[in-house]
Amino acid sequence: MIGSRQSLLRALALAAVLGAVTLDASAASQSPANLSESVESTRDRGEPLGDVLVFNGASGGYDTGHPIKWGRNTWTCKSTSDTTTGACPTEPVWNSAVGTSTPIRLSFREEATGATAVLTLSGQNGYTRHVDCDGTIVPEVVSISRVSMHQAQLASLGGCASDRTWDGRALFVRVPAAELSKLPSGGIWKAILQLDLREWSSGPIPSIATFQAAIKLKVTDRNNIxxxxxxxxxxxxxxxxxxxxxxxxxRISGTSTIDMCLYDGYNSQSTWFDVSASDGLLIDRRESGSYSVLLDVDKSGVYASRIDYNASLTYGGKKIDLPNNEVIRLPSVNNSEGRMVTLPGIPVPVVCTPTPLTLETPEVQSAFKRPGRYSNKLTITFSPSSTSL
Structure with missing residues (x-):
């Protein structure tokens, strides 16, 4: 028997407020009712994902005084082929195989790009019982035996006598980890699952309630930043x-602008980006924040053998200085304008954030610089907030 006197008192108090559960000396019942859930989960495509639970034992009603009343109910889809709200059988079917599940094909849409992916969810019914083997009513499910999401043959549970059978049904739906890995990119993927609770009948089988789940998968892709x-x-x-x-x-000077776009593995849904740059040089008496290129035949870094320049980013229509070896935080990325691009290794278009990089060389007397070719490396480092979701 699951439950204590304390849990019984909590359940009774809840019933008094909601009027959802009826308890007396001989019977307990809960009528089927519409259910709407919101499910949100965060996963990274490069890490073990783990299943996402959508419905975890959601009650379809029960009646201990008349177990067969709600105990034969089941859930069906609204279409066998349309994946918009879930595709699976639309009529109850008999299935006595314990442990089997029903595949539900459901379409997910990425919020920023509109990309779609159809994942196959796993749906199961559960037998529920609210009396123990002695016939004592308890306010919680005593045992659950998972079977097909569709109708199963009558069965007794837990070794009790035949009149101590199941009295209701509970719904279990999950998104398997193997299916989550089929999402082609990071981003916010959404879907609406709708299932009809069906009352078993010898004639037409009516829908008596709708179970709906708004599913939101926040999928990062750190390996593809x-x-x-x-x-x-x-x-x-x-x-x-x-x-x-x-x-x-x-005198000489120069300006060079490089088209640059930052992809956070999350379709620019990060709240901020941290960006820094470094030329890897340690040069005495160079202006703070400056970068340098060095004469190919003289890497000493002396004034006559180097040319100094400055760097900046353009973000949100504003010029932002990018000093050497300093981290600059770009805020409100998820509210900024993105660009749809196709990147290597990602099968669908994704959204990156435009941040053009400008390199400006201040005026300098050409006579003070040695002639020749100047070069050096500039390293850009980019870290989005989505890496810490």
């Missing part, structure tokens, strides 16, 4: 600082 440079999709980025002589001929 990318800094997307559209101009360098198939090559190592090499950027020209575009140094040019000014009209007076004695």
């Amino acid at each position: 990318q800094i997307y440079l559209p101009a360098f999709t198939e090559s190592t980025p090499t950027v020209d600082l575009r140094l040019r002589k000014l009209p007076n001929g004695s």
Whole structure:
């Protein structure tokens, strides 16, 4: 017997408020009723996912005084083929195989891109009983024997006499981990599952309640976080600082802008991005926050053999300085304008956040710099909030 005197008192108090459960000396009952649930789960595509429970023993009603009344009920889909709210049999079927489940094909839609994926959920009925083997009424389910989500043959439970049988049904639906792995990208994937609770009858089988679940899967994809440079999709980025002589001929400066888009593995649903850049150089008496390229034949970093430049990002229509080795936080990413792109290794279009990178070389006397080719590496580091969901 499951339950204590304390749990019995809690159940009785709940019944007094809601009027949902009737208890007396000889019988207890709960009529079938519509049910609406919201289910939210967070998973990362690169980690073990684990099943997502949608309905976990949701009651379809019971009556200990007349077990057969609600105990033969079952759940069906609204269509055998339309996956919008779930596709599975629309009429109850007899099935006595204990432990089997019914596949429910359900369409999920990604919120930002509109991409869709059909996953196969697993649905099962559960036998419920609210009397123990001595016939004593208890306010909780005593035993559950999971069977097909559709109608099963009458059966006694737990070794009790034949008149101590199940008195109701409970619904179990889950999204298996293997199905979650079929979502093609990160993002927020949503679906609405609707199942009809059907009353068993020798004639037409009426629907007596609707069980609905709004499912929200927050799927991150940390293994696919990318800094997307559209101009360098198939090559190592090499950027020209575009140094040019000014009209007076004695000074040079330059500006170079690189199209850059940040993909967080979550279709730009992160609340913030942290971005930093570094040239990996330690140079004395260089202006704070500056970057440098060095003369190929002299990597000492002395003033005459280096050219200093500054970096900035354009985000939300504003220019944001990006000092060397400092982390800049870009806020409200999920409220900013994204760009639909196709990235390597991801089978559907995804949304990244445009953040053009601008490299500006302040004016300098060309006579103070040695002639030749200057170069160095610039490393961009990007960390979105979605990595910590």
